[in-house]
Amino acid sequence: MARIDFHSNVSDKLEYACRLTRKIWSATQEGELVRHIVIVGEKADLKKLDDLLWSFSGTDFLPHCYIEDEAAAETPIVLTDNFASPSLNAIPHADVMIHLGMRMPQDVPALVGRFPRIVEVVTVNEAERLAGRERFKAYRELGHELYNFDQSKS
Template sequence: MTRVDFHTNVGDALLYACRLARKAYQAGQPLVVVADHARLRAFDERLWTFSPLDFLPHCMAESELAARTPIVLATDVEQAPHHQVLLNLAPVVPAQFARFERLLEVVGNSDDELAAGRERYRFYRDRGYPLNNYKQGA
């Protein structure tokens, strides 16, 4: 069963997601990041700029290099070449998330993000998924 980790109360969700991506990459865990096109473009840019000392190899799921790239950005989980770790940057539960060993949910501290995060949390809880909570700034 997919393990679900909620990272809540993060000030800058994209920056925090970059740190999670770096951690997965350094641990040798292939990562798929799911969101809409605009959010993925912003995340792609942040991956290039968040740390001057880190290079995190990544590409879009449509790329012919996706199967060999440790971090893949996708608008649809169906495109994912890896099924170890899924990082959700979308406000909804990703389709087919149960294919993954682990799901990372990043929840910012705006009212909209908190409300969407609570809905996703209830969805997973009500279906019996093991949940872990990591509250930032507490």
């Protein structure tokens, strides 16, 4: 079973995704393998996130690329708009998936079989909150371990 974390009531999902990605990626301990992260979202959001990841911090470098790039297999942070992209099979990334979109993955068993940890980012936008609730229910019905981290208090 995968661990699925819902980060709810996020005010700015792209900035939050940058902070979360930095936290997960930098949590690698000395001597451990670097944690690999796949970020799934809508194309327009990924374009903005790509730009933001380059300028997010003056001191932190978050190496990333799109899944179609030839360097994707060696890059620890990969961006894609497709849960079932054939390119996923060509990369070794399998640590964490961060989902920024609203749609439920079509093949949840395959997804949780590949990623031991999935993070769902849900904003304060009403449509995104409702879609997040539906995904939460669907994951729960499938028997997954769910955690909610309410960001309204942050």
